[in-house]
Amino acid sequence: xxxxxxxxxxxxxxxxxxxxxxxxxxxxxxxxxxxxxxxxxxxxxxxxxxxxxxxxxxxxxxxxxxxxxxxxxxxxxxxxxxxxxxxxxxxxxxxxxxxxxxxxxxxxxxxxxxxxxxxxxxxxxxxxxxxxxxxxxxxxxxxxxxxxxxxxxxxxxxxxxxxxxxxxxxxxxxxxxxxxxxxxxxxxxxxxxxxxxxxxxxxxxxxxxxxxxxxxxxxxxxxxxxxxxxxxxxxxxxxxxxxxxxxxxxxxxxxxxxxxxxxxxxxxxxxxxxxxxxxxxxxxxxxxxxxxxxxxxxxxxxxxxxxxxxxxxxxxxxxxxxxxxxxxxxxxxxxxxxxxxxxxxxx
Amino acid sequence: xxxxxxxxxxxxxxxxxxxxxxxxxxxxxxxxxxxxxxxxxxxxxxxxxxxxxxxxxxxxxxxxxxxxxxxxxxxxx
Numbered sequence: 444x445x446x447x448x449x450x451x452x453x454x455x456x457x458x459x460x461x462x463x464x465x466x467x468x469x470x471x472x473x474x475x476x477x478x479x480x481x482x483x484x485x486x487x488x489x490x491x492x493x494x495x496x497x498x499x500x501x502x503x504x505x506x507x508x509x510x511x512x513x514x515x516x517x518x519x520x521x522x523x524x525x526x527x528x529x530x531x532x533x534x535x536x537x538x539x540x541x542x543x544x545x546x547x548x549x550x551x552x553x554x555x556x557x558x559x560x561x562x563x564x565x566x567x568x569x570x571x572x573x574x575x576x577x578x579x580x581x582x583x584x585x586x587x588x589x590x591x592x593x594x595x596x597x598x599x600x601x602x603x604x605x606x607x608x609x610x611x612x613x614x615x616x617x618x619x620x621x622x623x624x625x626x627x628x629x630x631x632x633x634x635x636x637x638x639x640x641x642x643x644x645x646x647x648x649x650x651x652x653x654x655x656x657x658x659x660x661x662x663x664x665x666x667x668x669x670x671x672x673x674x675x676x677x678x679x680x681x682x683x684x685x686x687x688x689x690x691x692x693x694x695x696x697x698x699x700x701x702x703x704x705x706x707x708x709x710x711x712x713x714x715x716x717x718x719x720x721x722x723x724x725x726x727x728x729x730x731x732x733x734x735x736x737x738x739x740x741x742x743x744x745x746x747x748x749x750x751x752x753x754x755x756x757x758x759x760x761x762x763x764x765x766x767x768x769x770x771x772x773x774x775x776x777x778x779x780x781x782x783x784x785x786x787x788x789x790x
Numbered sequence: 791x792x793x794x795x796x797x798x799x800x801x802x803x804x805x806x807x808x809x810x811x812x813x814x815x816x817x818x819x820x821x822x823x824x825x826x827x828x829x830x831x832x833x834x835x836x837x838x839x840x841x842x843x844x845x846x847x848x849x850x851x852x853x854x855x856x857x858x859x860x861x862x863x864x865x866x867x
Contacts, residue, residue, distance in 0.1 A: 461827075500827070503826065538808065564814050567814045568811075655793070655816065658818075659859045660800065660818075662856050662858045666852050674791065722827070724828065729830070729844065730828040730830050745849075766791050770791035771798075774794055774795050784803070786802075786805060786851050787803070787805065787817075789805070789807075789812070790827060
């Protein structure tokens with residue numbers, strides 16, 4: 444019987460939501476949460492012998508220590524396979540799953556597997572190091588994720604040959620795997636062309652690498668003369684969230700006038716973000732959007748001025764396409780308003 | 791967002807707690823912060839101590855904006 448250790452976060456372990464995201468790693472015997480579905484899919488071929496539960500914030504804020512502790516926990520169970528997640532589009536969870544799976548593979552030399560949505564930052568970070576099954580962007584895709592993860596996990600544990608990403612359902616990892624297509628190349632090319640001409644979806648067989656890097660702009664010569672704007676993905680909005688920015692998967696951003704505002708308070712501002720414990724940001728929103736100190740710097744002449752407007756959205760499972768479009772739009776305004784530099788804060 | 795702001799020609803400093811994500815996203819000037827739910831504060835300290843932390847982090851952010859960089863740079867100090 445293949446022995447499996449499973450890693451999940453506080454949320455999927457039913458320990459709690461964001462208010463419990465700070466808990467360190469702990470071990471539970473047997474399966475828990477999404478492990479039940481995995482176990483069912485494994486039938487009698489594998490057994491989840493232990494589940495490690497760790498808070499997402501704890502893991503990300505104490506990564507080295509968390510990895511060390513968890514590896515020791517995993518080692519004790521002498522597993523043949525390690526599975527993390529699936530994390531869907533939860534950013535910190537995805538990074539945790541990728542990081543711990545890679546660490547287990549490197550340190551304990553056993554096969555590992557995780558699953559997440561392709562836009563999860565953990566995917567870009569770890570897809571070339573470990574197998575990451577492509578999942579939907581929310582836990583509603585659990586059934587689909589398990590259906591792909593369980594067979595691939597068993598194959599990995601048995602040391603069987605792993606097919607191409609398109610066959611097995613993992614995110615492309617830059618390695619070429621040969622296989623025979625059902626149709627000949629000429630037919631596939633013509634089908635693709637017809638689909639393209641008819642504005643239908645088609646899948647390229649030779650995707651171009653995506654090196655979307657922007658070169659740094661020159662430094663500010665004299666910061667004491669510069670007009671500085673604040674931007675945040677931490678969801679700080681005027682109290683009541685007048686633009687109704689969504690707590691996750693934001694479809695919009697807000698532009699807010701802070702003319703004359705010297706300090707953000709519990710009475711006047713709040714966070715709209717649903718992806719972290721909001722208690723601290725609601726009590727003092729300057730902890731995320733530091734208006735108070737920048738006003739001080741403005742008065743002392745350390746900066747030229749603080750721009751009259753700040754821009755805010757919620758960076759919580761927000762589509763990269765949306766975030767890009769928001770910033771494209773408001774950056775034009777920033778340029779037109781003569782802003783010299785931006786401080787962007789994220790939670 | 792950080793990349794689009796940079797692309798528009800405005801130097802930008804990203805203040806965030808999980809630096810690996812910022813590096814993956816493509817920020818060029820990065821200042822690591824305190825914790826995910828309170829990047830620029832620390833509720834276990836007094837209000838004045840918190841403000842000192844915020845001053846220190848923002849001073850570092852200004853320094854980052856005044857520093858020429860040719861590649862992704864994390865301003866630890």
